[in-house]
Amino acid sequence: MKNKNIVFTLLFALFAVLLPLFVKAPYQMHILILIIIWSVIGTAWNLLGGYAGQVSFGHAAFFGLGAYAAGLLKFHYDISPWWGMLLGPVAASVISLPIGLICFRLRGPYFALAMLALGEIFRLLFTNLTSFTNGARGILIMPEITGKMFYYYLGLAMLALTLLTTYLIVHSKVGYYLVSIREDQDAATSLGIPTTRYKNYALLPSAFFTGLAGAFYMNYVAFIDPNIVFNLSNVSVMVILVVMLGGVATTWGPTVGAAMYIFLGELFRTTLGSANVLVFGILVCLIIMFLPNGVVGEINILMKQAAARKKTSLAGGA
Amino acid sequence: MVLFGQTVICGILLGGMYALIAIGMTLIMGVMKIINLAHGALVMVGMYVTYVCFKEFGIDPYIGMFLAMPVLFFIGCLIQKYMINRLVEVDSILPENQVLLTVGIMLVLTESARLIFKSDYRSVATSYSSKVAFLGDMSISVPMLTGFFIAMIFTLILHLFLTKTDIGRSIRATAQDRDAAVYMGVNSSRITMITFGIGSALAAAGGSLLLPLFYLFPDIGHLFTAKSFIITILGGMGSTMGAAVGGLVLGIAESLGATYISMGYKDIVGLVIFLLVLLFLPGGLKSIVKR
Amino acid sequence: MSYFEVKDITKKFGGLTAVSSLSFTVEKGEIFGIIGPNGSGKTTVFNLISRFFPLTAGEIYFKGKRIDQLPAHKICEIGIGRTFQVVKPLRRMTVLENVMAGAFLRTNSMGRARHRAEEIIDFCGLTRYKEREAKSLPIPLRKRLEIARALATGPELLLLDETCAGLNPKESEEAIELIRKIRDTGITIIIIEHIMKVMMGISDRILAINFGRQIALGKPQEVANHPEVIKAYLGDAYA
Amino acid sequence: MLKVQGIDVSYRDIQVLWDVSFEVNEGELVVLLGANGSGKTTTLNAISGLLPVKKGTIEFLGQDITKLPGYKVAELGIIHVPEGRRLFPEMTVRENLEMGSLFPEAKAKRKETMKKVFELFPVLEERQNQEAGTLSGGQQQMLALGRGLMALPKLLIMDEPSLGLAPVLVKQIFEKVKDINGQGVTVLLVEQNVVQSLNLCHRAYVLENGRVILQGSGKELLEDPHVKEAYLGM
Amino acid sequence: GGGQGAKKEEVKVGVILPLTGSEAMFGEMEKNSFEMALEELKAAGKAAIGGKEIKLLFEDDQGKQDVAKSAAEKLVNQDKVVMLTGGYSSACSNVIAGSAQAMNIPFLVVTGSSDDITKKGWQWVFRGAAAPASKYTGALWDMIEKVVKPKNVALIYENTDFGTSSAKAFRADCEKRGINLVFDQAYEHGAIDFKPMLANMRSTNPDMIFAVSYVMDAAMITKQMKELDFNVNLFVGGGAGYTMPEFKENAGSASEYVASTTLWVPNVAWPGASDYFNKYKQKYGKEPDYHGAQAYATMYIIADALSRAKELTNTGIQKALKETDMMTIMGPVKFEDWEGYTNQNKPTTYVVQWQKGKLEVIWPENVKSAGYVYPVPKWRER
């Protein structure tokens, strides 16, 4: 079982690394890069929302902070926004500490909506603090590197780092503790788990990688404004969509979800004219209705069932 | 003093409007625990129904409301019965997976409205749209005042309905333990369907009452969804009275913020108050209202 | 100073006093029973010890240290494990994973946690159900899982809240066996149970409470014959 | 009155009940015995329409109720006091009781029945405005029973009603069950208090690994060597 | 790649517009105008460039800028368009401009008014029918100096790119002229209630208000001023909101005497302007506003440049665009470098005023369609 996973992962990595040999067109590369960005955000959200069960409606806050960390370096100090790839995730992580302090006192929908409120507060602050952020006029840069290949491989490295980190966290004591907290917080406490601290252990990397994706986004898309990177429906809610389409609390779910979100969205957009969002909406409804655990989630369930059946049939034979 | 008075009056009336928009959410999210991101879109659909009644048949929005409500009741029932209900029955890792479904529904409703009505901004100008009463130098918008009273009446009716009638109690019971409700002879699927229907109808009512003084286009729902969430939580999930008070608190906070800080920061003021309430009254305002 | 001591603890819920200046001590290695009518405050006592509720008044000492100010998770860390009367399994985790979640308190290594969990699962007779998701277990097995999970945290003092409820007499015997076995590993136990047969059989001493106050304390037989206990709890003399 | 004939029941693909048959006659008090996980709760849930029956039939008062949805079964007068209480935790005690009497006849007599329930369990009257979720375990059990009685059931199904109750209350509950039965309500009872329930009942069935392996009057089963060995630990 | 063989050869132009999402109304209007203009060009035989028909490829940007980037990439790389146009919001226009610059493809901005777009020295980006946000007030300042001469002015603006850019320029202009800015606040669009802000503003006693608002906020603001009985000598809107048919419809009688700066009105003197208005209204059953006119004019600029291009390559078209000197319904268009702008047409601006339900040009005086009403009568005296 475990070996199968490793083989699959290696094959996938090989595929991803070699893909540009076959897909050379900049437009296709662009789509792949968008998928990578969303995979990273999704994987990061999944750690907090999926594994630890703390559904956040405010991840745009971290995404925006990461993006602005990169953008403001350029805007105020004319420092290459690539340094944002360091500063962005750090800024997002630092901010996540007080956010955790406030929000982790709350549970369930109260937590979700408190995060929503914080995300909105950040959007409004970045819109209104014009002298610091340039407000709604946003930050426009001319990227130093325009070739897609560079962004693709950098993004891929970023995704690999995110996946690996979450994988290691999830398959460790911390991971067990996070899932325990999700399943029953009182029971977790009774097992000596400092729940708030462990939630922070999930929030911190989650914010970190979301911020990293934000900084990458700034460098890649080259323009941000508060309404874009702190957007409630287009970032905070979409990341939930990405994770749930793919499969909550699964390693590959967010990546699969991101691929579906970007690829199908783009397919519909370029073929269906102004009905594209309608069709996409219908598809989202159908997927979640018929695959309520997301694509990867449902596959995992099927595999588990198959394994159980195999076991019982073996036992029966013996 | 006039400024302060005017601000508070505005806040209270705005709070009434907020309560009106949020009251359906109180039922759907507060009582049934369904985080419904399509709420604003349902308000929007209700507004279009009222709009059509007005433009095509000259029916006043206050009367059109009584047409929009059954229409939305029906739509809500269908959504619950054929879509959301499927998810209630599966055991998934995050019960919030219905959130995604409501995102899909939101997109479908919004884009369907765009297909039918185009993206044009529309509005309904009634004779009373801009009616005002003056209290000294302070002006009071008549349609807002009406909306305020209707919001309070709806709140009261809903509160009585939920606590004093068998259907109301069955709604709450089903939300708390579906199987146990069945043991008591409650047709829980029907009850959930009706609840979503009522919630949607109330969303429509909010939209209809807002129509004479606001405007309408397919994406207007976004404005309402977040506010409704905040009010419902502020009130303390499922408490109708709490939600009404939550609406008022938010309205007054925003108005004071707009006057004394800046219009750009008014929403921040509202959100900060929201966070403070959550932190210091973890059960929301209902813990005060109740006692 | 006693091994474990509760001193004048009081808990009020609004106007209701659930526990009212209650004091008792437990010695190392003892099985200490608590009985009392429904709603007399037994579970509340556990919740106070394990800090799920803050005390309204009073003090709690464990091995000479005052512990009533510690946060809930620390209580477990210093060696006080508990089960819940209304069971709280980690529903979508398997029995093994549930117990591992407990075992991680004393180790950071996956391998060691797993090993420890397997030992405890064997010890508690749950081996058959190791790979089952906790949500599919019937309630009595969930209760046993609660015990296993609490044991995995390596407690010195274990609080068991009605872990035998719902067992038939035969199964109760088995449960008693298990509890004895736990005690024999050197763990001190405070137990709440309504099945008098169980309580009489294993407790070294029994505390009977009513309305959050002590009504009797002593050897099982003494308590069972205490008139107030009979009146409030047993109905008629336990024979 | 209730006739269960050869039912099979499964959870997803794990079969739990195999060809289970038994009857409850009008006015009887029938007990279902069995070890943990033997399928008692599953049987009861199949009767009250919460689980689909794969094979076999269930009849109530001559009507086939095998495929009836749960709420309709309740409407016919089969009231289930479930295992684990299943109260409405955020509703008050009084509201929980009111939820028990939704059908017209029961509703008409709501006040009187509630008075009777309060006589049976005075603590419920004291706590009538407390949220059910904050009651003590035993209080919750009383409320669950009271709520079942509120429906004026024809057949009362009780799944381990004495669970978690103080001895004095266990006795009371058994007495009340007997009283209720004496007043003409048919009772199907699942209990782990083997001796007491066998002493009380007219007839009993023993379920093992999802199959009925024994049946007889209470006295007969009390004397049965297998029962003695497996359930009484003698 | 012209490997289309037997298929009729086409010159493909990519048009990126918001066709879904909250900006879709303008996207639809601009798409209609593009199509209408292209039909006219075809009818006049001007849509064939060396035997190749101009073909417009529309892409929906959903009002999201990463989608706009996808659309730009796709149009250029996949569909091989010869140039790009469109971009409604400043955000999307910014991103498309950046991509176009990176891909060396000419991009002609239709509406996006962010100052930055043409201030980056980007040689592939052109803005013809639209003005930089800070330049919308040319005619207004002329009128303020000659007629209004206010002492105390209040400024409110939506906290978007267009709003903040306009406000910034207006603030600087006030300072230069020593006009007191007694009130200066941004707001978030979509509010139900602007009264706290308005009441607060009233307490500063301004003679004139300059308000930069999109669409319906404009109506809400003026309506609520009336409800508050808040009088000023002149209320001037900046840009979009105050000139639209929806504004009049929603604000009702409160729209009377509201003035606004604008880039275009149907009854402006430029040839073809009113024809466009009437034809559009007839064809689509709805009055267009200046956004439609911008798209319509842009189509003509494109056709003109393509027809003059020596070769249909990026550099060929870039050069042709650079040499543009033509008349459109938006006025004369020339792409010039001035005041730090690159390839930016010098806009002509107007002040208009709602009079008896009609939008009349009141400034500059040489093109006025009606005399201005100033100071405007108090609400209670109307």
Ligand SMILES: Nc1ncnc2c1ncn2[C@@H]1O[C@H](COP(=O)(O)OP(=O)(O)OP(=O)(O)O)[C@@H](O)[C@H]1O
């Ligand atoms: N969170 C709470 N809020 C209000 N009252 C509570 C709360 N928890 C417990 N109580 C009350 O405190 C009293 C003691 O409850 P507790 O659960 O300790 O009883 P118990 O002795 O464990 O009873 P049982 O044997 O039935 O489990 C009861 O009256 C109960 O209703």
Ligand SMILES: Nc1ncnc2c1ncn2[C@@H]1O[C@H](COP(=O)(O)OP(=O)(O)OP(=O)(O)O)[C@@H](O)[C@H]1O
């Ligand atoms: N939801 C479920 N999914 C899968 N298996 C289940 C589920 N519920 C019960 N089972 C299994 O069905 C069998 C019978 O369970 P049931 O609850 O009917 O037993 P019971 O006789 O009532 O036991 P108890 O005395 O413990 O209440 C058990 O093996 C149990 O593990």
Ligand SMILES: CC(C)C[C@H](N)C(=O)O
């Ligand atoms: C509508 C115009 C006034 C402004 C333009 N849409 C922009 O966002 O820049």
Ligand SMILES: [Mg+2]
């Ligand atoms: Mg208890």
Ligand SMILES: [Mg+2]
């Ligand atoms: Mg059972």
